[in-house]
Amino acid sequence: MTDLTTPGAYLEAMRAEAPLVHCITNYVAMNIAANSLLAAGASPAMVHAAEEAGEFASFAAALTINIGTLSPDWVEGMTAAARGAREAGVPWVFDPVAHFATAYRRQATEALMALRPDIVRGNASEILALAGGQSTAKGVDARDPVHAAEEAARRLAGERDTIVAVTGETDFVTDGVRALRISGGSPLMPKVTALGCSLTCMIGAYAGVKGADLFDATAAALAYFAVAGARAEAAAEGPGSFSVHFLDQLALVDGAALDAANRMEVA
Template identity: 70%
Template sequence: MQTTMPLGTLAETPGQLLTAMREKNPLVQNITNFVAMNIAANVMLAAGASPAMVHTKEEAGEFARIAAALTVNIGTLSPDFLAGMKAAAASATEAGKPWVLDPVAHYATAYRRAALAELMELRPTIIRGNASEIIALAGSQSSGHGVDSG
């Protein structure tokens, strides 16, 4: 079973960190949108990680316990995907595994706002988003259009 291992210190260069990550070849669970799924898998493979696109509620939580890390992207949000996201995030948090939340257009609809609130309660390790998403998440006024930010 893989465990989360620190890659290094801040004093190391990005190249050194990449080399350390490649040596570990971490298994990374990805619950991402249909648009980015193939791209995310290929980027992780190129960087030296081992991606797994496991999103169903029936297995996402269990899988998060064996993965080294989890990414959650709410781009193509649905009730089924949300259930898998919550199960995986809860398991990752419980197991002490890092997980990244990408709150894609979380401000656009009431459904997205509610889904984000539920995921935020599960304490993501990192929140990754464009400027509009982060500004809105902080409670300020922002505007966004698709993947663009304003």
Template identity: 65%
Template sequence: MSQTPGTLLAALRAEPPLVQCITNYVAMNIAANVLLAAGASPAMVSDAEEAGEFAGIAGALTVNIGTLSAPFVDGMRAAIAGAQAAGRPWVLDPVACQATGYRRRVSAELAAQHPTIIRGNASEILALAGEENRGQGVDGRDAVETAEDGARRLALQTGAVVAVTGEVDFVTDGNRHARVEGGSSFMPINTAMGCSLTCLCGAYAAVAQDPFDAAIAALAHFAVAGRHAHEGATGPGSFAPRFLDALHALTPEMLDAQVLVHGVGEAVA
């Protein structure tokens, strides 16, 4: 990594980026709180009347297709165009892109718009790469390792850094790769964890020189904070507030000292 997770966390907190989050209705409040706890500034601006203009002043844009509707998609298109015109990074979260024809069409259209980072579970990444998967609705039922080759091909096809999240996260730009360990067993049974992580990827992309480093830093922040929050939590309900506290309490020094990242920058076999 040219910039470590701790270095990027310090940059994020020194000048908190404004992150435009077009995310689903379930995730909005949680994602906003995650960004605030981490040190960034969220803005849930999605209407086509202003989304494109707002993307020009935001540090990054994140697009999540969790609760699709025609007006939402129009806002996504406008925001992506605005971000690209202003040279801003943008992140795609293809939630349940395998579930319906509408989702398949929209996710394919958006992926063709050259996102900076694509983040999804293994089933979503496999589906977006055009491969067989076992996803059911928003639930990913494929193991991360089964999606690694598909993630590499998707990265080469779209030009995006692809982050496959699960028990051990995998990040690739098609040539380099890394794996990030950590988190908590309570994370998959807390709603909007992945959606919030997508927004945090946007925050780090706003301050990073390399989106590969940005994706690793966002995953690292989640992984270390999840590990801290798990201590003392008795279930998903007690985990959630501990997680926000842990995101906020992590220092750059703690993050670099405690993150478990393997294979950083190595060529994908």
């Protein structure tokens, strides 16, 4: 087994294993999320029907659930998948998109959080609200800076026994004890729809590596996106070309380049 001591080692191990990542994500994100995982070297599967989601999650390397576009049938599939993953010991990642916006989203989020996600990824507004704090956001976009959600993330991670990743201009990840900030990326990233959703799926790919420490795996996935984003911006003329270059960079960045970028600092 690869010695998983650096983000680059995680990237190389993920590519060698090509983990099957069961992604339940929103309509907007399906294409870019699948393409991001393929470019990185993972194997995506978009399976959401309740009739098969639980069984499928039980043999995937990781499960990711994103509540961006909810419906009763999809919630049933998400619940079945989370239960299947939990029972099989498969790590699962939860992306509580705009969970505070409506009563239906709040109810779905409460039910899924009760199934104990291993990792929660959201923007600062989502994490603040999930931890019981006050957020200025009303929809899917973050209105709060990442630093404003750091203490809430630490508290949420400790209370829920999970890894919490807050993503934005500078990412923050904590397990309630350890914490890191990851810099990089590009201001063009929020101008391309569903890159945050794709990052949730990428965290699943890293979490699915055999022998992964889920805190380190999450940080490594964040660093990978940050490096790919910075490199894509250097070649892009705007959001459209950035999207293309970003997928290219997900394929082109290797373990040595990821480690050389040194995007992490202890928080």
